[in-house]
Amino acid sequence: MMDYFDRYKMNFYPLKSRMSKVDIVTSSINPDSKPETISKEVEQRIKTIAGEIKEAKANNRSVMLTFGAHTIKNGLGEVLSTMAEEGWITHLATNGAGVIHDWEFAYQGLSSEDVRDNAREGKFGTWEETGLFINLALMDGAYRGLGYGESVGSLISMEGIEVPTEEELMSIETPLWKRAAAADYLELIQAERIKPGRLDVKHPFSKYSIQARAFENKTPFTSHPMFGHDIIYTHRANRGAAVGRCAERDFLSFVDSVSRLEGGVYLSIGSAVMSPMIFEKSISMARNTAVQEDREIRDCSIHVVDLQEETWDWNEGEPPMDNPAYYLRFMKTFNRMGCRIDYTAIDNRDFLLHLYQELKKGKS
Numbered sequence: 001m002m003d004y005f006d007r008y009k010m011n012f013y014p015l016k017s018r019m020s021k022v023d024i025v026t027s028s029i030n031p032d033s034k035p036e037t038i039s040k041e042v043e044q045r046i047k048t049i050a051g052e053i054k055e056a057k058a059n060n061r062s063v064m065l066t067f068g069a070h071t072i073k074n075g076l077g078e079v080l081s082t083m084a085e086e087g088w089i090t091h092l093a094t095n096g097a098g099v100i101h102d103w104e105f106a107y108q109g110l111s112s113e114d115v116r117d118n119a120r121e122g123k124f125g126t127w128e129e130t131g132l133f134i135n136l137a138l139m140d141g142a143y144r145g146l147g148y149g150e151s152v153g154s155l156i157s158m159e160g161i162e163v164p165t166e167e168e169l170m171s172i173e174t175p176l177w178k179r180a181a182a183a184d185y186l187e188l189i190q191a192e193r194i195k196p197g198r199l200d201v202k203h204p205f206s207k208y209s210i211q212a213r214a215f216e217n218k219t220p221f222t223s224h225p226m227f228g229h230d231i232i233y234t235h236r237a238n239r240g241a242a243v244g245r246c247a248e249r250d251f252l253s254f255v256d257s258v259s260r261l262e263g264g265v266y267l268s269i270g271s272a273v274m275s276p277m278i279f280e281k282s283i284s285m286a287r288n289t290a291v292q293e294d295r296e297i298r299d300c301s302i303h304v305v306d307l308q309e310e311t312w313d314w315n316e317g318e319p320p321m322d323n324p325a326y327y328l329r330f331m332k333t334f335n336r337m338g339c340r341i342d343y344t345a346i347d348n349r350d351f352l353l354h355l356y357q358e359l360k361k362g363k364s
Contacts, residue, residue: 007236012128018118020110022101024208027075031082035353042346043354050358052265052301053088061264062257065089066279068270069097071348072210073112077102079352081213088359091257092149092214093250095274096225099152099211100232103134106156106209107201124231131235132192133201135242136161139188142245143169143181147253148223151246153215156203163189165196177245184241192237220257222250224274254278259286261300268304268334269348276333283337302334302341310345 038046056063065080072094083089104111107129118124125131134152140161141151155161164185172182188194206212214221225247232238258266258279268275287297312325314335319325325343326332334341344351 007234007238010126010234010236012126012131012235013123015104015108015127015129018113018123018127020104020108021112021114022073022075022105022110024075024077024105024109024111024205027073028078028208029075029349029353031079031353031356033353035357036347036350038346038350038354042344045342045344046351046354046358049265049267049301049303050355050361053359056264057087059263061262062090062260063088063265063267064091064093064254064257064261065267065269066093066271066275067098067268067348068272068274069095069101070270071352072098072101072105074349076349076352077105077208077210079356081210081217083352083356083359084210084214084219085217086359088356089219091220091222091254092210093222093224093254093275093278094149095271096223096230096232099149099223099225100130100134100230102209102211103152103156104130106203106206106212107133109205109208125234127231128235131232132237134232135235135237135239136188136192136194136199138246139181139185139237139239139242142242143178143185145178145249146246147249148225148243148246149211149221149250150215152223153209153211153221155201156206156209156212157215159202159206160198160200163194163196163199166190180241181245184239188237188239188242220253222254223247224250224254224278226274251278251282255282255285258282259290259297261286262290262295262297264300266300266302266339268302268330269351270306272306272330276330280333280337283339298338300339302337302339304331304334304341304343305346305348305351306343307347308345310343312343314341314343 053063101111115124137151137155169182169186172179211221290297312319312323
C-alpha cells in the first residue's frame with residue numbers, strides 16, 4: 001500500500017493575515033464603463049458575435065460562456081453577472097480557481113496571494129476560512145443534491161449553512177447516494193467539531209460575486225475542477241467524495257446546456273485546458289442522444305478569446321507545423337468539433353465590455 005500525507009498535521013492561517021494582491025472594490029469593472037479602443041476588425045467580429053447571441057436568445061438556444069480564473073481576478077464578475085441577469089448568457093462555467101477567487105472577494109473583498117513567497121514558507125494555500133468554508137459548502141451541497149458552483153453560490157447568497165444534526169444524517173436510508181453523502185457529512189462535522197444548526201458566514205462583498213448572483217438568478221453556474229489543482233485541497237476539511245458528487249452534477253448540467261447548442265453560441269474566454277476538454281466530451285455525449293432523435297448539433301458558433309497573437313484563420317482548417325498557431329492545443333481541439341470557430345487575441349476586459357455594450361444596442 002502507498003503512504004498518505006496527513007493534512008491534520010498542518011498549520012492553517014487566518015485569511016485576513018495573508019497579503020492579497022487584488023482588491024475587488026477598486027478592480028471591479030462597471031458594465032457601463034468605457035472600454036479601450038479596439039481595432040475595426042475585432043470591433044466587427046464582436047458585432048457579429050452579438051448578433052449571433054441575440055438570435056440565439058430569440059430562439060431559446062444555449063449561449064454558454066466558459067472562463068478561466070483571471071476573468072474573475074480582472075474584476076469582470078459584475079459584467080458577467082449583468083449579462084446573465086439580462087438573459088444574454090444562459091450558462092456560466094469556470095474552473096476551481098475561479099470559484100475560489102470569487103468566494104474570497106465576496107468574503108473579504110481581497111484575493112490572489114504571492115505564490116512564490118508563500119510556497120517557500122509552506123504557507124501557500126493554507127488559509128483556514130477559504131479551505132474550511134468552501135469544503136463545507138461542497139459537503140453540504142453534495143448532501144442536498146447541488147452542484148459545485150451552486151453550493152458555493154448558496155453559501156454566499158444565504159450567508160451561511162444550515163448544518164444538519166447528527167441524528168438527521170444517521171437516519172438517512174434512501175436514496176443510497178444521499179445515505180453515502182450523509183455518512184461523509186457526519187464524518188466531517190465530527191472531525192471538525194461543527195455544531196448543528198445555523199452556521200453564519202458573512203459575505204459583506206457579495207454584490208461582486210458572480211456565483212451568488214447566478215444562484216439568485218437561477219442561471220446555471222458550473223465549476224469543473226481538477227483534483228489537487230486548487231488551494232482547497234490542502235485543507236484538512238477537503239473530502240474527495242463531496243468534490244466528486246458536486247463536480248459530476250456540474251458536468252452533467254454543462255452537457256445538458258451543450259445539448260441545446262444547435263443555433264447557439266459558445267464563448268471560451270481565457271480557458272486553455274478546462275473549456276476545450278469538457279466541451280469535446282460534452283458535445284460528443286449530446287450528439288450521441290441527438291442522433292437517436294434525428295437532430296443535429298452543428299449549427300453553432302465557437303468563439304475563443306485569449307492573449308496569444310493571432311497567426312491563423314481557423315476557418316482554413318488546422319495550421320501547418322511551422323505556424324505558431326499549430327501549438328495552440330485548445331484551438332485544435334475546438335477546430336475538430338465540427339462547428340464554426342474563430343479566435344480573437346484581446347484582453348478579456350476589453351472583449352467582454354465591448355460585447356456587453358454591443359448587446360445593449362437595440363435590446364431584443
